[in-house]
Amino acid sequence: MTDAPLSDPAYDFTNDWFDQNIPVWDALLPRFEPKRVLEIGSYEGRSACYLIEKFGGNESLEIHCVDTWEGGIEHDKGAMSEVESRFDKNVQLALQKKSNPGVVVKKHKKLSYMALAELITVERAATFDVLYVDGSHQAPHVLSDAVMGFHLVRAGGLMIFDDYIWSMEEMGKQDVLNMPKAAIDAFVNSFTRKVVVVRGAPVYQLYVTKTEA
Numbered sequence: 001m002t003d004a005p006l007s008d009p010a011y012d013f014t015n016d017w018f019d020q021n022i023p024v025w026d027a028l029l030p031r032f033e034p035k036r037v038l039e040i041g042s043y044e045g046r047s048a049c050y051l052i053e054k055f056g057g058n059e060s061l062e063i064h065c066v067d068t069w070e071g072g073i074e075h076d077k078g079a080m081s082e083v084e085s086r087f088d089k090n091v092q093l094a095l096q097k098k099s100n101p102g103v104v105v106k107k108h109k110k111l112s113y114m115a116l117a118e119l120i121t122v123e124r125a126a127t128f129d130v131l132y133v134d135g136s137h138q139a140p141h142v143l144s145d146a147v148m149g150f151h152l153v154r155a156g157g158l159m160i161f162d163d164y165i166w167s168m169e170e171m172g173k174q175d176v177l178n179m180p181k182a183a184i185d186a187f188v189n190s191f192t193r194k195v196v197v198v199r200g201a202p203v204y205q206l207y208v209t210k211t212e213a
């Protein structure tokens with residue numbers, strides 16, 4: 001019997017936000033045969049370690065992790081250097097567990113729009129199987145992550161938007177610009193001829209398939 005992903009006590013995580021997504025990811029991601037994954041927002045590496053454990057047995061897996069490790073509006077900025085150290089340690093542990101030279105993690109420590117601009121310029125092709133957008137939760141940033149990220153996802157690939165209905169403020173006092181939803185809706189509406197929303201997934205994350213370039 002194999003251990004459940006992320007169950008190794010040697011990991012150093014202070015939260016398990018990601019774990020509610022695991023049943024859907026387990027069911028959905030294999031369909032997209034992830035060999036190249038682009039993650040915007042990596043924090044302590046929990047989602048990246050899940051990907052390594054789950055898909056790192058394949059011949060190759062390249063995960064690009066984009067994060068400033070400076071935190072978003074919802075984070076304690078003073079704690080972020082420790083968060084980055086935990087990311088490095090956790091990812092190393094996941095890589096050691098797999099012991100597969102075909103698994104590579106590339107760290108892009110910068111603002112997402114800068115990392116995406118560089119990737120678009122360098123790659124000059126849409127070759128990522130999966131894009132996971134979980135960086136800044138402010139609408140203007142989410143919108144640029146979605147639009148720029150779209151150009152890096154292959155036709156037939158998957159775009160995952162975390163925290164679709166998250167808000168910084170309490171119910172009834174929300175600032176729409178501190179929520180991902182308005183940006184994700186603007187992206188999906190504007191790209192409606194090039195994407196399809198995956199039906200049946202819980203609404204906390206929105207899953208979108210890119211149908212054409």
Ligand SMILES: C[S@@+](CC[C@H](N)C(=O)[O-])C[C@H]1O[C@@H](n2cnc3c(N)ncnc32)[C@H](O)[C@@H]1O
Pocket residue numbers: 017018040041042043044045046047048066067068069070071072110111112113134135136137141
């Ligand atoms: C919610 S956490 C990511 C959690 C991670 N995906 C997981 O499942 O464990 C969001 C991360 O996005 C990063 N971030 C916020 N705004 C960003 C931006 N504009 N560019 C790059 N990273 C950003 C923060 O530093 C933080 O680590």
